[in-house]
Amino acid sequence: MALHTRDGGLVMPNAWDGLSALVLADAGFEAIATSSAALAATLGRFDGRHSVTREEHLEHARLLGRVTGLPVNGDFEDGYGVTPEDVATTVEAAVEFGLAGIGIEDTSGNPDQPIRGFDEAVSRVRSAVDAAKGRIVITGRTDNFLHGRPDLEDTIRRLTAFAEAGADVLYAPLPPDLEALVAIVAAVAPTPVNVLISPSDKVLTVAELQGVGVKRISLGPALYTHAAGALEQAARALVAGDLASATTGMSFDRINELLARTTN
Template sequence: MPDQQAKFEKLKALHQTESAFVMPNPWDAGSARLLASLGFQALATTSAGYAFSKGKLDSIADLQRDEILDNAAEIVGATDLPVSADLQDGFGAAPEICAETIRLACWVGLVGGSIEDATGDAGDPIHDLSLAVERVQAAAEAARGLPFLLTARAENFLWDRPDLDDTIRRLQAFSAAGADVLYAPGLPDLQAIRTVCAAVDKPVNVVMGLAGPTWSVAELAQAGVRRISVGGSFARAALGALMRAAEEVKTAGTFTYAAQALPGATVARIMAPGGEGV
């Protein structure tokens, strides 16, 4: 199995190419092995997917650092691929808490992770820029010398604050504070994505699979994107398949859904020790 430094170098190199790569988001060890079997080069955790699997909401209030890191450790242990983590708000407003989160994330084998500027408070959803920058700076200082790629997230567009200029200011400040990758989920169109990518000096991550318009990997790469994630959308797609199958059985009393299910032999091959998922 590659060591942590080797995984970090692989993840870092993926961001330095001229094309975009997809880093999908498993929510447990099994989904991680399945995605690895398809040839993806890196994975990222999803707080939303994990929350759904535990019957919880994807919220800062409902998810604790220990459980998120335990879930990440399971995913890290399931494949040889580099894994980055959704570390939400760093699990605390104070910069020193963000720094501790980065150190703990690295300790469980993660080679990357994101810190966002959302507060979890619907009445005041985004940290003031000065504190947001201090948090990223503390996280970057904690990551210095460790095999860890830090992503900084500007959350304006997820919290009904569609201010592109402020989002760019934040991403630029996060880059100056030491972030390695920049991420503004929920950008409304390709022009906004192009504007962000042209305005910053670090690789940009874009999330696909949210409600609204979608673009291809080729279109996003042409706009300047270097990394594409899917957030909790693969988990929601899996839940959608479960819902449709269960509704068919409940309402029609039929079982045609089984024709679309993965064959047991395929699942066994992916999940077997030393199988395709590694």
């Protein structure tokens, strides 16, 4: 939690496998996170529909922590459970698996009604906090903006209630603009706020986000999609017969150098 409360806070990139985690650790990041979207995609599944199990995500998070020795925050969707008690079970398991933090969203996994009701969402965060007992950082998250609900008032209401329930960090991915982000940070202060890259209208710098009081910056699946974009370009080059362009990238010697640094 100290990383969130110091001047400047932290940038917490999201890894998707052992090598990506090692690259991020080697670059000097002090903590990393899972990405539910990236993890689901690596398994050939959709994100946010309960297609990845609690156990799969726990093992994945433990791998990232084991190879790097870094604190890992788990992007654990809605807490993998129907009831608040199920969320508590997930938090207990995350503690047992050595995670440093865990996010609990107000999503439902139901595409027809993706956001849970206010009272239910708050109850689930409260259950997570009660189970954590201060042993793991709890992020309370509302996905209003991600699911076509551009209601800043309701977003702030939810985040404020999550803070009152004991959440350590608050998170509303992709507010529409900087003005909305500033309003969120001010409304929930002094609880630290996480931002996914930037407001949706403009990608800002780390310094600009820190300047308005953001304490944690995560990237979700952005690094994974960046790597996937490079793979797609290489595949197109290969189809066109360009072997040279298709086979550039990190050398296997460099991969082995990184693998030799694992904390296994």
